[in-house]
Amino acid sequence: MRTLTKEYMMERISKGIRNEKRKPMDYRNIKLEVGLIPNAEGSAQATIGNTKVLAGIKIDLSEPMTDTPEDGNLTTSAELLPMASENYDIGPPTPEGVEFARVVDRGIRHGNVLDTSKLFIEEGKVWSIFMDLYVLNYDGNIFDAGTLALMAALATSKIPKYEDGKVVRENMKRLETSNIVTSCTFAKVIDSLLVDPDGAEEELMKARLTITNGKELIYAMQKGLGGVFMQKEIDSLIDAAFDKSKELRNIVQKSTGD
Amino acid sequence: MKRIVVPGEMVDDKPLHLLDAFIEENKTYATVISVYDDEKKMLTPLEGLWYPRKEEVVVGVIEEAKLNTYTVQLNAPYKGIIISKYTESAMNTGDMIEASVKELDKTGTVVLSRPRVLNGGKLLKIRPAKVHRLIGKSNTMLNQISQGTGTTMKVGMNGVVWIRGGDIDLASEAVFRVQEEAHVSGLTERINKMVGSPVQVQK
Amino acid sequence: MKNTGIKLLENGRRLDGRSPKDMRSIKIIPNPIKNAGGSAYMEWGKNKVVAAVYGPSEALPRHTANPDKAVIKCRYMMAPFSSEEGHGRVGMNRRAIEISKVTAEVFENVVILDQFPGTEINIYVEVLQSDGGTRAAGITCAAVAMALSGIPMKDLPYAISVGKVGEDIILDLDKIEDNYSDADMPVAILPRTDSVALLQMDGTMSKTQFDTAMQMVLDAGKIISKLQKDALMSQYTEQGKKYG
Structure with missing residues (x-):
């Protein structure tokens, strides 16, 4: 059920008012908790406002891809759980769910968070890292919550041992990560640019831009929906992403104890 | 004494005709989480769904404008309908409205009357x-x-x-x-x- | 006992130190899922389960609707990272489909369905971490979620499993007991009448052993029902405490 009128949003946006007195470039409250699922090799739950995303990591023995025989594999999947929103349905992954998984995956992959050559065991045997994103409650901006949760889960993940032809999941070592990446998602609502759109803002946004970056470099970008951005706008959002990501990186570091 | 009762919990060991309760073997049990005041014999639900009653005012959103009717989302188990010929002016999908309940028809649809569009907000x-x-x-x-x-x-x-x-x-x-x-x-x-x-x- | 080399019961103690009649600790948190009509998060031993209820709302697709009453739809699913072993197969397998079905059937007995003709009520159970007995945890958790959603029910179901090791009956089997015991029997009970709303069993059991097992379930049920009620009440009493 649509709960806002365009008139209402126009008035708010033109005055620069958002829910909870947020400014255009303010995030909602963020909570990042690690290690909630001890059975998983790594896990973390990111809460942004009422949005809740849980990331779980499992690491299994597998064969390498034929084109990268000396590298481990990374697989990211996402479930937009039907319990998370009345707009999410039971069934095979929707285009939205697939886009979500792929955008988060690209940021982690190209941000060199993991060195896949270190996942090589012996000829024909590598580690596969399965990264699953569970959207438990939807209130906008699952992208940034997904990246935060996955980043923290990886940074605190363990890796099994391979001994005598068997996978051993006891006394596991820390999985090595070599970078911290975070994403910032912006929504274009009417003509305003807002970071971290909530569910109501996403209902009305015309275009969305997700920028995943580290301290100095951008690793992934994704423009979503039917609307457009001008290059000038994108430039300003890149600046904003580098600025906001300082906060987000701090949150990751704090949660992982580094 | 007031106490909280949960679904299936005995409210009173006598049969009492209360909303949000049922009687079995002459005893009364709650169907939703409620507060029971056993002096006043009053059961006040803490949770519960909306049951449409005649003349009640509802607020909803026009879901679809059909040939002769409008369907209305009511945040309830039932949908509302408004018969177009009883409305003064045309309404659009997405319009927020206030209306009153005329009746609950056999199919579980709430027939609404006297709709008024609520602008903005x-x-x-x-x-x-x-x-x-x-x-x-x-x-x-x-x-x-x-x-x-x-x-x-x-x-x-x-x-x-x-x-x-x-x-x-x-x-x-x-x-x-x-x-x-x-x-x-x-x-x-x-x-x-x-x-x-x-x-x-x-x- | 099955010849596995694993001793599930020695000197009256189980592998995790419990006696045959002990159940694992249970913690229930009300309404973690804000968008749902009602929801609950539960830790049952090492199991971590979240259940949410949506509806009643128009049954879709229309052919699934019943003109006389509401239909209950349930989806129980295990997260691919939920087990101690490797990555789980994604999606609904045959086991999950069956558990979803029997869970829905438990609630068909208690929800006052004829008040909502033509509608559907959705129960979602997500197992985030599993250690045996997840269907029982799911049902117990979903009952709390259903009550919080305000959907009228004639009872508040709970579930727990019982099993057999050698000739001994044990309550609330964990994963390893589930795998190596001689019998496993998840049961759901409607406590107002102590009627059985779910019963599954595999293994071997005599009638006397079955009766012993059922008694154990009913005894444990008193504790589980109390925990469910406490969780429901905490929703109201904590606010009350805050303001005296």
Whole structure:
């Protein structure tokens, strides 16, 4: 059920008012908790406002891809759980769910968070890292919550041992990560640019831009929906992403104890 | 003595005809989480869904305009319909409206009458069991919030609240606070403190 | 006992130190899922389960609707990272489909369905971490979620499993017991009448052992029902405490 009128949003946006007195470039409250699922090799739950995303990591023995025989594999999947929103349905992954998984995956992959050559065991045997994103409650901006949760889960993940032809999941070592990446998602609502759109803002946004970056470099970008951005706008959002990501990186570091 | 009862819990060992309860073997059991006052024999639900009753006011959103009818989302198990010939002017999909319940037809559809489009503003969804508390005795709570925040408000018995103008954020906060603390005494004073008293008495 | 080399019961103690009649600790948190009509999060031993209820709303697709009453639809699913072993197969397998079905059937007995003709009520159970007995945890958790959603029910179901090791009956089997015991029997009970709303069993059991097992279930049920009620009440009493 649509709960806002365009008139209402126009008035708010033109005055620069958002829910909870947020400014255009303010995030909602963020909570990042690690290690909630001890059975998983790594896990973390990111809460942004009422949005809740849980990331779980499992690491299994597998064969390498034929084109990268000396590298481990990374697989990211996402479930937009039907319990998370009345707009999410039971069934095979929707285009939205697939886009979500792929955008988060690209940021982690190209941000060199993991060195896949270190996942090589012996000829024909590598580690596969399965990264699953569970959207438990939807209130906008699952992208940034997904990246935060996955980043923290990886940074605190363990890796099994391979001994005598068997996978051993006891006394596991820390999985090595070599970078911290975070994403910032912006929504274009009417003509305003807002970071971290909530569910109501996403209902009305015309275009969305997700920028995943580290301290100095951008690793992934994704423009979503039917609307457009001008290059000038994108430039300003890149600046904003580098600025906001300082906060987000701090949150990751704090949660992982580094 | 007042106590909280949960679904299936015995409310009274005598058969009492109460809403949100059922009788089995001459005993009365609750069907929803409620507070039971065994002196007054009163069962007040803490949770519950909305059951349409004649003449009740509801707030909803036009879902679809068909040839002869409009369908209305009501945040309820049932959909509303409005027969077009009874409306004064055309309405559009997405319009927020206030209307009253004419009847509940056999198929579980709520037939609505006297629709009025609510322009601008926004809707809040609250738990239908808390609507009475939000309105308060002879509208006191509602008036307090709307006057204190300078907003215009319409409360549907179906648990949908429309707000426009004034300090919408403060008003929304107050509405949700009433929902969360509906059963805790001293609520009127707390809301008073939050939104300010509507009538300032000079000493 | 099955010849596995694993001793599930020695000197009256189980592998995790419990006696045969002990159940694992249970913690229930009300309404973690804000968008749902009602929800609950539960830790039952090492199991971590979240259940949410939506509806009643128009049954879709229309052919699934019943003109006389509401239909209950349930989806129980295990997260691919939920087990101690490797990555789980994604999606609904045959086991999950069966558990979803029997869970829905438990609630068909208690929800007052004829008040909502033509509608559907959705129960979602997500197992985030599993250690045996997840269907029982799911049902117990979903009952709390259903009550919080305000959907009228004639009872508040709970579930727990019982099993057999050698000739001994044990309550609330964990994963390893589930794998190596001689019998496993998840049961759901409607406590107002102590009627059985779910019963599954595999293994071997005599009638006397079955009766002993059922008694153990009913005894444990008193504790589980109390925990469910406490969780429901905490929703109201905590707010009450805050303001005296």
